Amino acid sequence: MQSLKNQVQNNFQEKFQEVIANKHSFLIFRQPNSTEVELWLDDDKSSQNQFVFHRFDDAQHLVFSSALVEKIAIDQLIETDFFPLEPSTTNEAISYENYLSLISKTVDELKASTIDKIVISRIKEIKNEGVNLIKTFKNLHQNYPKAFVYIWFTKENGLWIGASPELLLEEENLLVKTVSLAGTLPKEEEWTAKEIHEQQVVTDYIVSNLHDAKSVSVDGPHTVDAGFFNHLKSYISAEVCDYEKVNEILNRLHPTPAVCGMPKQEAKDFILANEGYDRKFYAGYFGFKTPHKSLYFVNLRCAQIFSDVVKLYVGGGIMPDSNPEKEWRETELKSKTIGNHLVTD
Numbered sequence: 001m002q003s004l005k006n007q008v009q010n011n012f013q014e015k016f017q018e019v020i021a022n023k024h025s026f027l028i029f030r031q032p033n034s035t036e037v038e039l040w041l042d043d044d045k046s047s048q049n050q051f052v053f054h055r056f057d058d059a060q061h062l063v064f065s066s067a068l069v070e071k072i073a074i075d076q077l078i079e080t081d082f083f084p085l086e087p088s089t090t091n092e093a094i095s096y097e098n099y100l101s102l103i104s105k106t107v108d109e110l111k112a113s114t115i116d117k118i119v120i121s122r123i124k125e126i127k128n129e130g131v132n133l134i135k136t137f138k139n140l141h142q143n144y145p146k147a148f149v150y151i152w153f154t155k156e157n158g159l160w161i162g163a164s165p166e167l168l169l170e171e172e173n174l175l176v177k178t179v180s181l182a183g184t185l186p187k188e189e190e191w192t193a194k195e196i197h198e199q200q201v202v203t204d205y206i207v208s209n210l211h212d213a214k215s216v217s218v219d220g221p222h223t224v225d226a227g228f229f230n231h232l233k234s235y236i237s238a239e240v241c242d243y244e245k246v247n248e249i250l251n252r253l254h255p256t257p258a259v260c261g262m263p264k265q266e267a268k269d270f271i272l273a274n275e276g277y278d279r280k281f282y283a284g285y286f287g288f289k290t291p292h293k294s295l296y297f298v299n300l301r302c303a304q305i306f307s308d309v310v311k312l313y314v315g316g317g318i319m320p321d322s323n324p325e326k327e328w329r330e331t332e333l334k335s336k337t338i339g340n341h342l343v344t345d
């Protein structure tokens with residue numbers, strides 16, 4: 001007779017093989033500090049298991065509803081072959097010169113207006129040299145134990161992979177937690193007033209949006225290791241009086257000045273008018289809600305994988321004293337989070 005453990009493993013693998021063979025929508029993820037992978041299908045709209053992907057510009061809030069969630073230990077996950085992916089139909093990558101001009105224009109806007117901060121981003125395209133998705137997923141798991149690591153596929157939105165370091169909102173027993181994550185420097189450099197201010201803008205925004213919560217506490221900023229570089233991070237927590245508030249706070253927080261800017265609407269208008277490409281789900285958020293827990297992450301350090309190219313989404317906070325060349329280098333560094341961990345066969 002099969003042991004229960006084998007049975008669980010087989011259910012996961014069988015379902016996963018079937019989904020891949022039929023090119024159905026799926027989501028696999030590993031939560032932070034876990035060694036377990038979950039497989040979610042979008043197969044039962046009435047299910048309580050709901051995972052959302054929300055676009056940066058709020059134009060789409062996709063709900064992924066899975067009848068049954070399968071789980072196995074990540075080292076049991078078979079490095080299976082995938083269906084052929086679609087080729088990319090557009091080249092959305094911006095040149096070095098054009099990115100520097102865009103950052104200069106943003107700096108001019110910040111100096112001339114009352115906007116404090118605008119987050120500018122771009123796509124960096126690299127060749128797909130035969131990426132093995134499961135090997136890459138496992139590699140991201142190994143390298144980023146504290147990130148939320150996922151692969152998400154739908155016919156409409158293609159294949160996304162990510163390892164997000166940025167908690168947007170967690171709730172358990174009416175205790176909500178979030179972080180203020182901003183400021184990026186190579187490990188050997190010291191923080192300057194620019195990064196400290198840039199991160200403070202995010203902390204102030206989050207705290208002001210917790211005005212109707214109790215016992216708001218801020219711990220930080222601390223220097224945190226993000227692999228190829230450091231960030232500044234503050235841990236924020238608060239108590240809310242009912243579950244409805246959790247959704248309300250989530251909607252208020254997104255998009256935070258870590259990925260948009262401050263004031264929110266003015267920064268967003270500038271981004272949509274000037275960035276010159278569609279962020280889609282990058283800088284949006286994803287996550288789930290169960291009766292016991294909610295967990296949402298900002299969709300950062302992510303990429304879309306096509307048969308011919310990998311599109312890496314990267315950005316950074318621009319302040320009036322930003323240097324365009326340094327901002328380019330910052331996005332190059334951030335692109336390594338996924339770009340340097342792609343594993344080929």
Ligand SMILES: C=C(O[C@@H]1C=C(C(=O)O)C=C[C@H]1O)C(=O)O
Pocket residue numbers: 119121166181182183184231258259300301313314315316317318334
């Ligand atoms: C926008 C990104 O990252 C965000 C921006 C940061 C910054 O400007 O220093 C740091 C962490 C993230 O909140 C990204 O990784 O694409």
